[in-house]
Amino acid sequence: MRDVISRHGLAARHALGQHFLLDGNLTDRIVREAGDLTGRHVIEVGPGPGGLTRSLLASPAASVTAIELDSRAVGAVSELAETAGGRLRVIEADALTVDLPALVPPPRQVIANLPYNIASPLLVGWLRQAAAFERLTLMFQQEVAERICAPPGTSAYGRLSVLAQWCCDARIVMRIPPAAFTPPPKVWSAVIGLTPHPAQPEPALFARMESLTAAAFGQRRKMLRGALRGLGGEALLDKAGIAAERRAETLTVAEFDRLVRVLADDPPVR
Structure with a gap:
């Protein structure tokens, strides 16, 4: 992975909220937290050099669609498509403007280490379409993850808590220290599992x-x-x-x- 970063000049950019998770054991665990992916069409946002993408391709997912804004990362992840047997599609786009359900057929899941700077607006946008997804397994800064899952009566409970829990069962499934990332952020991160409720608001x-x-x-x-x-x-x-x-x-x-x-x-x- 470090060779991929070097060859593609993929130094993380703060403006893009990039912190790359390169530990295969951790990316494999994130994929396991999403459950059995057999026959599922997975969407990944912000794959970076492709650490999590590799773990997704090693799963029984029917397909993986990676959305990446950074052209350097598009080149890096596109290398994986050559040996993915047609299971990987890489789209260069701003995820905030993409209609995810239009990309792949159901059953759909989103599994992603989200860029920190757009993680919350991405989540709210997907909650508007929660009925389209079987599950979302998403990494946030730990503080944001705790707000999403916070119960009433706590200081972390707020607008994001209500919107997420109104549409989904939300729980923190992993906490990841800064040292696991390149470059290490200043804060811990956490992975949330969001399972949409059977009935969704109009x-x-x-x-x-x-x-x-x-x-x-x-x-x-x-x-x-x-x-x-x-x-x-x-x-x-x-x-x-x-x-x-x-x-x-x-x-x-x-x-x-x-x-x-x-x-x-x-x-x-x-």
Whole structure:
């Protein structure tokens, strides 16, 4: 792997959020955490020099589609396609602009060491389409991973927690120290397994939940009566049976679900 990095001039770029995981034992473990990949079409975002890609190709996955913005990494990963028997496709593109479900047929999984600088917006975009995926196995900075999986009443619980847990069962399955990466980041990383719930919100309802959670957590110290004033305030909370004096971090995901459905049935007059 270090030879691949050298030949392709693949020094990690901070602007691209690159930290390469080269340890085959760790990449193999990430793939195992995704479950049995037999017959699955896997999408990898940000393959870099191809460490995780190699482990994916060693699995029984039906195909691997790697999306990479960095042309240097595209060249490095494309070398693997020559011996992959047609199972690997490399696409040079910005993952934020790609419609993943349009790339491969179901059953689909996303397995990726995400670029740190776009990890959260990527996740929110995929949550909007959660019904299209069987599972997502994703690496984040540990702090972000803990926010995604945080329970109500904790300092880490916030908008990302609600959106992820509303759509998926989310749990941390691995923690990885900085020394495992080249170059080592300043923080630990963690891998999350996200399994979409059988029933998913319609796009319009998801959009309302985005607005609701943005308002609720936008000023965490405010009581909900003030934080949600623009969405109906006390009247909205009363209809949902939620005390106006509570703060956003005390609401469960089920309470946010109740609140957003009331909001959808009776949107505020503007």
